[in-house]
Amino acid sequence: MLVAAGLAGALMLTGCSSDDSGPSGSGSAETTASPGSSGTGGTGGDSGTSPTAKTGLEGSWLATTGGKAVALVITGKQAGLFATGGTVCTGTAGEEAGMRMIHLTCTDGNKQRATGMVDSVNGTTLKVTWSGGLGKESYTKAQGGKLPSGLPTANLGS
Numbered sequence: 244m245l246v247a248a249g250l251a252g253a254l255m256l257t258g259c260s261s262d263d264s265g266p267s268g269s270g271s272a273e274t275t276a277s278p279g280s281s282g283t284g285g286t287g288g289d290s291g292t293s294p295t296a297k298t299g300l301e302g303s304w305l306a307t308t309g310g311k312a313v314a315l316v317i318t319g320k321q322a323g324l325f326a327t328g329g330t331v332c333t334g335t336a337g338e339e340a341g342m343r344m345i346h347l348t349c350t351d352g353n354k355q356r357a358t359g360m361v362d363s364v365n366g367t368t369l370k371v372t373w374s375g376g377l378g379k380e381s382y383t384k385a386q387g388g389k390l391p392s393g394l395p396t397a398n399l400g401s
Contacts, residue, residue, distance in 0.1 A: 299364040300336050300343060304382035315345075315369070315382055322347060324356060332356060345371060356380075 304315040311327045317336045322345055324332040334347035343361035355377040362370040362379070369382040 299366075300345075300361065300369070303385040304369045305385055306380055306382045308377070308380055313380070313382075314385075315371075317345075324349075 300317045301319070302317060304317070306313040306315070308326075311330075313324065313326045316323045316325075320335050320337050322332075322334050322336040324330070324347055330349055330351055330353060332347040332349040332353075334345065336345045337343070343364070345356075345359040345361065347356050347359075349356065355375040356373050357375045359371040359373045359380075362372055364370070367384050369384065370379065371382070372379050
């Protein structure tokens, strides 16, 4: 129950937008464009839609892998992953050379989810193959900041 509450809290926090227009170190103007920007520097497409929204990646995705709850949150080009046991990873998600990719760096040095290639994504399921030895992982989309039904959470976090 505590794990489910923690994941729900993480989903609520990551679902909020921030206006962090301070220096990011990368100097990329693309990451600071507002949703209402004209997008005249782009190569077509919707001006107010993020690249991950177009590819179906954007949202909060949940999985249970190896007895641990995993939450993958993608907003714009940013990605974050949280797993029971203390794993916290941050990185990017988006399209590269015609493939949908996720790149993460974990604070504990774990490289199992360093690079992931999206096998498929639809309105409810995201399937990723991680190159770090973890292999295939299937996520269910959280709707409205709520955990989807049917997730086994009774023995998580112990």
